[in-house]
Amino acid sequence: xxxxxxxxxxxxxxxxxxxxxxxxxxxxxxxxxxxxxxxxxxxxxxxxxxxxxxxxxxxxxxxxxxxxxxxxxxxxxxxxxxxxxxxxxxxxxxxxxxxxxxxxxxxxxxxxxxxxxxxxxxxxxxxxxxxxxxxxxxxxxxxxxxxxxxxxxxxxxxxxxxxxxxxxxxxxxxxxxxxxxxxxxxxxxxxxxxxxxxxxxxxxxxxxxxxxxxxxxxxxxxxxxxxxxxxxxxxxxxxxxxxxxxxxxxxxxxxxxxxxxxxxxxxxxxxxxxxxxxxxxxxxxxxxxxxxxxxxxxxxxxxxxxxxxxxxxxxxxxxxxxxxxxxxxxxxxxxxxxxxxxxxxxxxxxxxxxxxxxxxxxxxxxxxxxxxxxxxxxxxxxxxxxxxxxxxxxxxxxxxxxxxxxxxxxxxxxxxxxxxxxxxxxxxxxxxxxxxxxxxxxxxxxxxxxxxxxxxxxxxxxxxxxxxxxxxxxxxxxxxxxxxxxxxxxxxxxxxxxxxxxxxxxxxxxxxxxxxxxxxxxxxxxxxxxxxxxxxxxxxxxxxxxxxxxxxxxxxxxxxxxxxxxxxxxxxxxxxxxxxxxxxxxxxxxxxxxxxxxxxxxxxxxxxxxxxxxxxxxxxxxxxxxxxxxxxxxxxxxxxxxxxxxxxxxxxxxxxxxxxxxxxxxxxxxxxxxxxxxxxxxxxxxxxxxxxxxxxxxxxxxxxxxxxxxxxxxxxxxxxxxxxxxxxxxxxxxxxxxxxxxxxxxxxxxxxxxxxxxxxxxxxxxxxxxxxxxxxxxxxxxxxxxxxxxxxxxxxxxxxxxxxxxxxxxxx
Numbered sequence: 001x002x003x004x005x006x007x008x009x010x011x012x013x014x015x016x017x018x019x020x021x022x023x024x025x026x027x028x029x030x031x032x033x034x035x036x037x038x039x040x041x042x043x044x045x046x047x048x049x050x051x052x053x054x055x056x057x058x059x060x061x062x063x064x065x066x067x068x069x070x071x072x073x074x075x076x077x078x079x080x081x082x083x084x085x086x087x088x089x090x091x092x093x094x095x096x097x098x099x100x101x102x103x104x105x106x107x108x109x110x111x112x113x114x115x116x117x118x119x120x121x122x123x124x125x126x127x128x129x130x131x132x133x134x135x136x137x138x139x140x141x142x143x144x145x146x147x148x149x150x151x152x153x154x155x156x157x158x159x160x161x162x163x164x165x166x167x168x169x170x171x172x173x174x175x176x177x178x179x180x181x182x183x184x185x186x187x188x189x190x191x192x193x194x195x196x197x198x199x200x201x202x203x204x205x206x207x208x209x210x211x212x213x214x215x216x217x218x219x220x221x222x223x224x225x226x227x228x229x230x231x232x233x234x235x236x237x238x239x240x241x242x243x244x245x246x247x248x249x250x251x252x253x254x255x256x257x258x259x260x261x262x263x264x265x266x267x268x269x270x271x272x273x274x275x276x277x278x279x280x281x282x283x284x285x286x287x288x289x290x291x292x293x294x295x296x297x298x299x300x301x302x303x304x305x306x307x308x309x310x311x312x313x314x315x316x317x318x319x320x321x322x323x324x325x326x327x328x329x330x331x332x333x334x335x336x337x338x339x340x341x342x343x344x345x346x347x348x349x350x351x352x353x354x355x356x357x358x359x360x361x362x363x364x365x366x367x368x369x370x371x372x373x374x375x376x377x378x379x380x381x382x383x384x385x386x387x388x389x390x391x392x393x394x395x396x397x398x399x400x401x402x403x404x405x406x407x408x409x410x411x412x413x414x415x416x417x418x419x420x421x422x423x424x425x426x427x428x429x430x431x432x433x434x435x436x437x438x439x440x441x442x443x444x445x446x447x448x449x450x451x452x453x454x455x456x457x458x459x460x461x462x463x464x465x466x467x468x469x470x471x472x473x474x475x476x477x478x479x480x481x482x483x484x485x486x487x488x489x490x491x492x493x494x495x496x497x498x499x500x501x502x503x504x505x506x507x508x509x510x511x512x513x514x515x516x517x518x519x520x521x522x523x524x525x526x527x528x529x530x531x532x533x534x535x536x537x538x539x540x541x542x543x544x545x546x547x548x549x550x551x552x553x554x555x556x557x558x559x560x561x562x563x564x565x566x567x568x569x570x571x572x573x574x575x576x577x578x579x580x581x582x583x584x585x586x587x588x589x590x591x592x593x594x595x596x597x598x599x600x601x602x603x604x605x606x607x608x609x610x611x612x613x614x615x616x617x618x619x620x621x622x623x624x625x626x627x628x629x630x631x632x633x634x635x636x637x638x639x640x641x642x643x644x645x646x647x648x649x650x651x652x653x654x655x656x657x658x659x660x661x662x663x664x665x666x667x668x669x670x671x672x673x674x675x676x677x678x679x680x681x682x683x684x685x686x687x688x689x690x691x692x693x694x695x696x697x698x699x700x701x702x703x704x705x706x707x708x709x710x711x712x713x714x715x716x717x718x719x720x721x722x723x724x725x726x727x728x729x730x731x732x733x734x735x736x737x738x739x740x741x742x743x744x745x746x747x748x749x750x751x752x753x754x755x756x757x758x759x760x761x762x763x764x765x766x767x768x769x770x771x772x773x774x775x776x777x778x779x780x781x782x783x784x785x786x787x788x789x790x791x792x793x794x795x796x797x798x799x800x801x802x803x804x805x806x807x808x809x810x811x812x
Contacts, residue, residue: 039347043339043344046083124171126174135458161215297363331360413570429552503550556576558603559603712746744809
């Protein structure tokens with residue numbers, strides 16, 4: 001497309017203005033450019049347009065008309081510039097190299113058409129890998145949590161970021177940092193788990209990986225999205241300020257401070273009647289003023305318009321734009337809508353303060369400058385396009401390693417697993433021969449590919465049957481039933497197959513999808529936690545044969561495994577383990593891999609009595625005042641393996657403390673909640689300064705006959721506090737790989753800040769008094785409870801508090 005300006009007048013042909021001076025800081029360059037721009041040019045930088053890369057390599061075609069009523073002309077969209085290009089690879093199948101050529105051609109058109117020649121910032125989904133055709137599909141986030149291995153997650157994210165940057169993509173819409181609060185929520189599969197420390201440490205690792213590749217990580221969904229009533233997508237949120245501060249917000253703090261994320265996406269939620277998209281106190285007061293965030297805040301898709309159509313707090317789109325800008329939103333995604341011509345007119349008339357537009361624009365331009373998009377030597381065409389691949393052996397290897405580490409062995413009665421070589425194996429179940437059962441809803445094959453059946457999947461994905469058959473070619477198979485529906489006609493054949501075998505592997509679970517097209521995923525919420533369809537009936541029938549059953553649950557949420565599942569001899573849980581998940585599961589079942597995953601969410605025993613996670617105060621646990629017992633079938637952090645570990649010599653190491661501090665009676669006995677974990681340490685609790693740190697240690701030895709990994713978990717128990725506290729909460733963990741017969745000394749250094757919580761005055765405090773640090777195999781399996789006494793005066797802490805316990809693992 002020809003430039004709209006004569007060659008001599010185009011900014012790229014003149015001597016660089018101050019905003020082109022690469023010697024200046026990005027913010028100064030942005031501030032120099034901003035006053036030169038018209039209102040139309042300013043607002044054009046605050047919107048995206050939904051495009052799809054052209055398979056011909058010649059350009060992009062807007063897809064806005066697929067989602068909203070008004071179609072747009074490409075030339076009109078880019079006439080004043082363009083802030084963002086939405087998902088050029090993630091809208092329809094396109095060859096990676098051809099897609100990158102099309103994207104480059106589009107950028108050339110954008111630069112040529114507008115007065116200042118500013119390229120668009122390009123974003124894509126990347127939760128389970130770049131959401132593009134022929135891109136590696138990694139395990140879903142619940143699998144990241146199950147691995148308890150942030151370093152491997154960081155490697156995965158770096159690999160994803162390299163693919164994105166090589167294709168000309170600048171921003172990824174991940175990770176999801178919502179803490180699971182109700183397993184019925186369809187987007188549970190996108191969360192990392194139900195504990196904010198696990199979510200925060202793993203999410204920060206993902207951010208570091210993506211950002212280290214030069215891609216802007218976008219934290220989702222800030223905040224409160226996962227706390228919707230009844231587990232319903234976009235339902236109102238009834239949540240108090242303490243739950244928000246102590247459970248929901250910490251992962252975002254970690255990902256910003258420890259990961260360096262440069263973008264945040266607000267959530268669709270309305271909290272106590274206030275839509276987050278219009279909440280200035282949250283998006284500006286907390287995020288920017290208190291936390292110091294300087295990056296860009298992008299709207300979740302169509303969320304600005306939702307202020308009018310769903311929340312009813314705006315009269316029309318322009319009013320919604322005003323509220324969003326005032327709250328602190330910088331960019332409307334995915335399309336030109338509320339930030340369109342109506343907003344231009346409102347700014348010109350004075351109905352919307354132009355200073356709000358300028359504030360957002362300054363942040364947008366600053367980030368584009370930081371990305372090099374306004375530099376004179378910027379080139380739209382990535383290097384070495386012909387060699388561009390989104391799926392390669394290195395990526396598949398990381399996907400396999402993460403899948404292996406994420407498989408959780410929940411039960412293994414009588415050592416049924418690994419499967420003995422001389423056993424006749426039957427494989428039964430609706431997800432046993434379905435490769436798509438390995439994938440989450442934001443994977444390209446399920447998110448986009450299902451709408452394009454004329455295209456192949458683009459990557460190799462094994463089903464459990466395919467992978468297990470390679471290791472045990474003599475197995476027999478019957479599906480039994482479908483994932484959904486009430487057809488029981490296939491159960492009899494499955495029972496016959498199981499009855500003739502020595503062991504039956506029974507695979508049940510979910511099919512991910514979007515907005516009702518699956519049993520898990522965005523808009524696929526569950527009324528309760530019973531297995532979908534007639535799968536529970538299939539389980540009952542197969543178990544009744546008397547053949548030992550290995551129940552494999554392949555799902556995006558934990559399903560209730562109550563009394564009817566107790567007869568399953570072994571139980572294995574996997575959370576959408578990605579394109580190499582079938583191989584990982586087969587290797588675990590046959591013993592080629594020693595399972596080491598741990599539950600990132602509890603597995604309930606009862607399908608009702610919800611919501612509830614392990615992060616509950618005393619009254620959230622079993623009590624004599626209610627007939628409902630919320631004790632899970634398998635607790636958070638639980639997981640078994642094929643070797644054994646002995647934990648010895650737990651101790652509190654010497655720590656400095658103020659000898660004059662008197663925050664608690666030094667002669668008092670430690671207070672407990674009545675539980676009876678193994679206790680260790682001195683008769684009197686060790687002193688721990690409220691502004692200090694403490695070291696605790698334990699020796700872990702592999703006493704089995706094969707190598708394995710133990711996940712050493714550290715929990716805080718605060719028996720008496722000024723507000724009710726969870727009975728235990730995770731404050732540290734480390735994955736320890738040990739050869740048979742080997743041992744290691746594991747030491748946690750725990751800053752007092754990690755004991756902080758929101759006190760009675762609504763401020764985060766470190767409170768003096770008696771606490772315990774519990775070394776544990778899970779939230780319910782405590783090896784040693786170490787009594788400590790926080791000494792000193794009550795101390796207020798803020799965003800700059802210490803967030804992490806650090807670990808050292810040394811040979812013993």
